[in-house]
Amino acid sequence: MAEPTGTRVRSGSRVPRRVLPYVEGAALVLAVIVPVVLGDRTDLVTLATNVLILSFLAISFDLCWGLSGIMSFGQALFFGVAGYVIALVGRDLEFSEIWGTLPLAMLAGLVLAGLFAAFLLLGRKPPTTIFVALGTLTGSYAAERLVSGWQYVGAGNGLSSIKLLKIGDYEFVEGTAFYFLALSLLVLIYAGARFLKRSQLGLVLAGMRQNEERLAFFGYRVQLFKAVVFSLAGLVAGLGGALYSYHQGFIGPGNMGPGLSTTAVLYCLLGGSGTLIGPVFGAVTVEVLSYVLSDLDALKPIWPVILGLILLAVVMFQPKGILGLVVSDRERIGSYGRRRKER
């Protein structure tokens, strides 16, 4: 996979050693051994599962911002709505089979995100980035307000004691089984996103991030590409939301509001946007820190302040995130087509 450092391409520049595959591999190994190590500490396994589930949201946001340059301040909307959908299906139809509900949640995320993308992105005039950012923010905020006043979906209290996810007669409760379910789905989604990033579509997206206008002059329907990726990101967020809902047994208005949406932004920027694995690291870092600090009574009230300071520091001093420290720009943006073999 990694090429020897001496390899040269035609331009004569040295190909930097590729780091991302190692990082990804290490993360996967770590993710597999974590529940084995934690074993009987069920609270920690629950935390780890929660982190995995929030990683869906982080990847979803990275698809928007890191890959296609859409600043979405409303990614939690798709997460929360899908969570509500499966909670309602469980409550009113008494149905929670895995083969039915998870695809349903993905569909819900995909369709809702598709509608949003069609409204915000498509049209005669290309929208400004500000409009898209504020549009997603508004959507998320409006949805939170709507749901918190709507009795049918539990209003401000949200929906609790959601039916457990099951395959046949087996029910997934919090614990190792749920962890591995979330992990395998996350790996699948991650592999899909990774493929997307390295595909020819990914190449177009990379070009769009660089110079949207020029790509448009080449004849690419830039906004359509963005809309497609945005919808797919909605699908990922939807799957995450469904798992969240099943895992917590609870979904509330806060799970679709701007609060969670901006937390997703933080995951992504802290970890390193555009690397896919970076946002996962961001989610792990933030959630684990939050768990550790909330045990310390002195720090608990100022934790949101610390979060804000972290975000500010990242935005001001390290916009490439943690992974930007070890991953070269070239690798972050990605390389496309076949690698040239040394002749």
Place this chain on the structure above:
Amino acid sequence: MGIEIKLAFDLLAFISVMVLIVLGLGIIASMMGIFNFAHGEFVLLGAYTVYLFESSGLPGWAGILAAPLVLALIGVVLERLVIRRFYAAPIIAMLGTYAVGLVIREIVRGLLGGHYKSISEPLPGAFTLFGVDFSIWRTVIVLVTACIIALTWAFLARTSLGLQIRGSLENPNLARACGISTSRLYAMTFAFGAALAGLAGALIVPLYQLSADIGTRFLVQAFLSVMLGGVGTFEGPVLGAAVVGGMAAGLPWVVIPVLADPLVFIIALIIVKFRPQGFITQGRL
């Protein structure tokens, strides 16, 4: 007859609150292209200043006078330390100002101890006109808003400093070539926007209870107002705020309240979608 006048007055009072909040946001957005996510927290800080004055035994009106000054100071410091790094990148600016806002909000939440504090109206009571009761404080807000609009307009349109500001908005490079320090102007504009937010917070806090989220509830509406009115104009955001404020206060009378709130956002977004340049296109702050 009485009820219509009352309704119209309530609408006018809410629109005034909206305009007060949006004015500062609109000026910052027009001048620097930055949508200031910390604006809600500036409003909060203005309200908090009044609370500090009240709880230390000083008269409330002194707090109201002090709030804009305090916020102008905070605005200058923030602009120098943080905001000026973001001028070239509006999206990053959103994230940066969001972070600033989060820090401010959570610090104030910690200081307030998570409680709601009610601030009494400096001029309580009501007066009767044509058999209808008007709240004195709301009337004051309406009048002050009208004054602020007039003064801000006069400042931008009639003074030489206002001319410099309009010039740097129109063409920053040319303004710099003419010897205008745009960097100083930006700092001043940001401080001015923050001061307006502080004044808004100080004036509205008696109407709403003081909590850490007093500013955030208006933030999204304020953003939509600016987009609706058109960035880069002075009248635009005022008009946008009037429309959004009018809808937010008026719609609950027409549809059920649960739907009214999201409906305001949806209508505003649709208008912006089909008229992205805003109501007023002539860029002349």
